[in-house]
Amino acid sequence: MLKKIKRKSLLYKSGVEYADFCLNHVEGCSHGCNFPCYAFQMSRRFGKSKTYEDWIKPKLVENALELLDKEIPKYKDQINFVHLCFMTDPFMYKQKEVQDMTLKIIEKLNKNNIRCTVLTKGIYPKALTNTDKYKTINEYGITLVSLNDKFKKDFEAYSAPYSERIKALEHLHNKGLRTWVSMEPYPTPNLDNDQNLKKLLNKIKFVDKIIFGKLNYNVVSSQFKDNAEFYENCANQVIKFCELNDIKYHIKFGTKKEFNKETAVMFNKVCNAPISI
Numbered sequence: 001m002l003k004k005i006k007r008k009s010l011l012y013k014s015g016v017e018y019a020d021f022c023l024n025h026v027e028g029c030s031h032g033c034n035f036p037c038y039a040f041q042m043s044r045r046f047g048k049s050k051t052y053e054d055w056i057k058p059k060l061v062e063n064a065l066e067l068l069d070k071e072i073p074k075y076k077d078q079i080n081f082v083h084l085c086f087m088t089d090p091f092m093y094k095q096k097e098v099q100d101m102t103l104k105i106i107e108k109l110n111k112n113n114i115r116c117t118v119l120t121k122g123i124y125p126k127a128l129t130n131t132d133k134y135k136t137i138n139e140y141g142i143t144l145v146s147l148n149d150k151f152k153k154d155f156e157a158y159s160a161p162y163s164e165r166i167k168a169l170e171h172l173h174n175k176g177l178r179t180w181v182s183m184e185p186y187p188t189p190n191l192d193n194d195q196n197l198k199k200l201l202n203k204i205k206f207v208d209k210i211i212f213g214k215l216n217y218n219v220v221s222s223q224f225k226d227n228a229e230f231y232e233n234c235a236n237q238v239i240k241f242c243e244l245n246d247i248k249y250h251i252k253f254g255t256k257k258e259f260n261k262e263t264a265v266m267f268n269k270v271c272n273a274p275i276s277i
């Protein structure tokens, strides 16, 4: 059983360049990534998780649904969509309590005609294909920056295996749901000894959208001597791949010399076009 906490509020307007409103119904994350994890750094700075060991023992916000009942009427007119989550993982691997709460939250938001974008390093449950409960306007994403198991062991040891993560996402796509991939933080080659961007992109060719971003706050990565040129080339490769395969894309600020803020609005509109399966 996970520890429980109570919060005073849940929904907030996010500062992330492609986001709108966001919520985090868990404190901590058992994936324990060390890219490093920005969420853990913030949690430590604000005294919520004192150590890494605290951080990887997630605590569930037990009053999340009650908070939503209060906050949805308050913010409904301002919300375009709600993102789950930037400061934890909504489908944390092997954390059924977290997954169950996430499903209830998506259901509640959808019942109120609020669209969700979701991002995980876990496995999407097949339950999401039940369109009576979860609307088809949602967009389901995974984070994927490598296919190298050694890299995964070093940087995101407790998240879902890459192959299972992709398989679950492809299942949602095959059932007609919208899917996307966040390729962020993409590592420099001195951190991933078996890097292959072309192979990685081809594995996720079925998705509707890709976000690509560099690895920040990592000393080894910043020491990679051709860092700026490396990310410029990778970003160009992602753009070319997306254009060829009719995939929408956004390159995060600071990854490429020229920043295109136009593409940051990729989630702003509901896409009603049928997807080709």
Ligand code: SF4
Pocket: 029, 030, 031, 032, 033, 036, 037, 038, 039, 040, 086, 087, 088, 089, 121, 156
């Ligand atoms: S999945 Fe996200 S929130 Fe969880 S540890 Fe990894 S980077 Fe941090």
